[in-house]
Amino acid sequence: MKEIWVKTMNNNKNHKSIEEKVKSKNKRLKAVKNLKISLRVAQLVAPYIISLGLPIGIFKLSGKGIPFNLESIEHNPVIMKEFDTLGNEKIEKQYDSFNISTNLIRHYTELEKDDTGVYTREIETYKLNEENLDKIEQIMKTDYDELNEILGEPMVVSEIKNNPTNEELKTKDYLQAVVYSKDYDDVLVEKETKNEDLGLTIIEGVAFLISSICIIVFRHGIGYSFKKQIANIKEKYKPIDEESLEKEPNKKLVK
Numbered sequence: 001m002k003e004i005w006v007k008t009m010n011n012n013k014n015h016k017s018i019e020e021k022v023k024s025k026n027k028r029l030k031a032v033k034n035l036k037i038s039l040r041v042a043q044l045v046a047p048y049i050i051s052l053g054l055p056i057g058i059f060k061l062s063g064k065g066i067p068f069n070l071e072s073i074e075h076n077p078v079i080m081k082e083f084d085t086l087g088n089e090k091i092e093k094q095y096d097s098f099n100i101s102t103n104l105i106r107h108y109t110e111l112e113k114d115d116t117g118v119y120t121r122e123i124e125t126y127k128l129n130e131e132n133l134d135k136i137e138q139i140m141k142t143d144y145d146e147l148n149e150i151l152g153e154p155m156v157v158s159e160i161k162n163n164p165t166n167e168e169l170k171t172k173d174y175l176q177a178v179v180y181s182k183d184y185d186d187v188l189v190e191k192e193t194k195n196e197d198l199g200l201t202i203i204e205g206v207a208f209l210i211s212s213i214c215i216i217v218f219r220h221g222i223g224y225s226f227k228k229q230i231a232n233i234k235e236k237y238k239p240i241d242e243e244s245l246e247k248e249p250n251k252k253l254v255k
Contacts, residue, residue: 076184
């Protein structure tokens with residue numbers, strides 16, 4: 001009788017141990033399943049969030065504000081300084097961007113008269129990566145023959161004049177610099193209007209719609225299926241029972 005009671009107790013212990021293992025493993029399976037599903041959801045929505053946030057961020061950085069929000073937009077004026085080795089200097093300042101904003105140095109050669117009586121000269125234009133005005137002024141003191149070594153190959157165009165002025169005829173080779181900069185000490189605060197905000201909202205909405213369509217088309221092309229991925233995860237990490245645990249004692253939880 002005592003022997004039967006001991007066997008019964010052992011069987012109960014073994015059964016309880018198996019139940020605990022099943023519960024523990026199912027708990028781990030559920031945690032991994034939820035994590036995998038969360039990652040797939042993030043993978044699903046991330047491109048749309050980026051496609052929505054990207055145009056908003058671009059417009060915000062360009063000083064246009066964000067949609068559905070009437071903001072006070074700050075504008076810093078752009079300064080164009082034009083000066084040459086002849087001593088001439090011109091400065092323009094405006095709150096709208098200039099059509100061209102690349103720093104340049106131009107080399108104007110002396111006017112030469114050809115057989116037809118027309119005057120021509122070459123204009124060599126060098127694009128500058130340098131933005132520091134002091135360094136650009138130092139470059140302006142460089143000998144013409146050394147410009148190619150410092151600034152690389154220029155873009156060359158020919159200028160034709162039928163009736164140049166006496167001053168132009170007297171002028172020898174010279175350099176001209178065009179330098180753009182922003183005046184951060186001068187700020188114009190402008191209140192955004194409802195029409196401007198509406199226009200911005202429409203532009204960003206259209207940009208989001210187009211990018212969303214591109215995402216959908218691309219995913220369809222590569223056979224992406226969110227529902228199929230979720231179904232596979234649920235199948236792979238579905239709860240087990242005691243029989244399954246006994247059949248697969250060495251199966252790893254995550255592969």
